[in-house]
Amino acid sequence: MAGRSLHKNLLFLLIPLILSACRAEELPPEVECTTDAECPSDLLCLSGGICKRADTECLLDADCEEGSICLFRVCEESFCRTDCECTVDSICENGRCDPSENQCYTDSDCPEYGVCGFNDPESCNRKRCFQPECVTDSDCSEEGVEICLHGRCDVPECYYSLDCNPYEYCNEFKCMEAECHVSGDCVEGTLCHLNFCASFPCDQSADCPPESLCVSGQCRYFSCTKDFDCPQGGLCENRRCSPPECEEEDENETSCLPVERCREGRCVLILGE
Numbered sequence: 001m002a003g004r005s006l007h008k009n010l011l012f013l014l015i016p017l018i019l020s021a022c023r024a025e026e027l028p029p030e031v032e033c034t035t036d037a038e039c040p041s042d043l044l045c046l047s048g049g050i051c052k053r054a055d056t057e058c059l060l061d062a063d064c065e066e067g068s069i070c071l072f073r074v075c076e077e078s079f080c081r082t083d084c085e086c087t088v089d090s091i092c093e094n095g096r097c098d099p100s101e102n103q104c105y106t107d108s109d110c111p112e113y114g115v116c117g118f119n120d121p122e123s124c125n126r127k128r129c130f131q132p133e134c135v136t137d138s139d140c141s142e143e144g145v146e147i148c149l150h151g152r153c154d155v156p157e158c159y160y161s162l163d164c165n166p167y168e169y170c171n172e173f174k175c176m177e178a179e180c181h182v183s184g185d186c187v188e189g190t191l192c193h194l195n196f197c198a199s200f201p202c203d204q205s206a207d208c209p210p211e212s213l214c215v216s217g218q219c220r221y222f223s224c225t226k227d228f229d230c231p232q233g234g235l236c237e238n239r240r241c242s243p244p245e246c247e248e249e250d251e252n253e254t255s256c257l258p259v260e261r262c263r264e265g266r267c268v269l270i271l272g273e
Contacts (some may be wrong), residue, residue: 046072052069069095082124107150115151161194169195205243
C-alpha cells in the first residue's frame with residue numbers, strides 16, 4: 001500500500017515536468033527580427049526576418065560547398081559570381097553584391113588616383129576601380145621613357161595630333177584612327193575637331209575652337225556665304241561662321257587697335273577721326 005502511494009506521488013511530481021518539456025518543444029509565435037539579438041535565446045533571425053530554430057549548417061562561407069555562401073547559418077546559392085550580376089553601384093565579392101565599392105566606366109568614376117579597369121574580361125565586361133600603378137612619372141621604372149597616364153605607366157606614341165599620320169589623331173598619348181573629317185561625320189551636338197568627334201560645352205564663343213560659335217551652350221560649326229547666314233552676330237570667313245572680332249555696343253571695347261573702330265563685328269581702320 002505504501003509503495004502504491006509513493007508511485008502516485010512521484011507521478012504527480014513528474015506531470016508538471018512533462019508538460020513543461022512539451023511546451024518547450026512548441027514553437028513560439030512568429031517574432032519579426034533583423035538580428036539574432038532580437039530573438040529568444042534558443043532561436044535565430046533567419047531569412048524572411050522571422051525568429052526560427054535552425055540547424056546550424058555553417059558559420060563561414062568556407063563551411064559551404066563551392067558556389068554557395070553562408071547566409072543566416074544556412075548554406076545558400078551565391079547571389080553573384082561576377083560583377084555583371086550586380087548593379088553598377090556594387091561589386092561581386094565572395095558571392096555577394098558588395099555596395100561598399102562601385103563599378104566604373106572611366107577613371108573619373110573612381111576615388112582620387114583610382115584606375116578603372118576590367119576585373120575579369122573573359123566572363124564579364126564590367127569595370128571596377130583599382131589602386132593606381134603610379135601617381136607621377138617618377139613612379140615609372142623607365143623614367144624619361146614611360147609616363148604616368150591615368151595611373152598606369154605607358155610609353156607615349158604622341159603628344160599632339162601632328163605627331164600622328166594625317167588621318168589619325170592623338171588621344172591619351174596614342175595615335176587613333178580618325179573618327180571624322182568633317183562635322184557632318186559626327187552625331188548632332190558634336191564637332192569634328194582634329195580628326196575626332198567631341199562635345200564642346202561653352203558659355204561664349206571664345207570658349208570654342210576656331211571657326212565655331214557658342215549656341216545654346218554648345219560649340220557648333222556653321223557654313224555660310226555671307227555674314228547674314230551666321231547666328232549671334234557671327235562673321236562669315238572662308239565659308240565658315242566665326243565669332244565677331246569685337247562688340248560694337250561695348251564702350252570699353254579693347255579688341256581693336258587704337259586706330260580702329262568696331263563696325264558690324266569687325267575692327268576697321270578709321271582715318272581722320
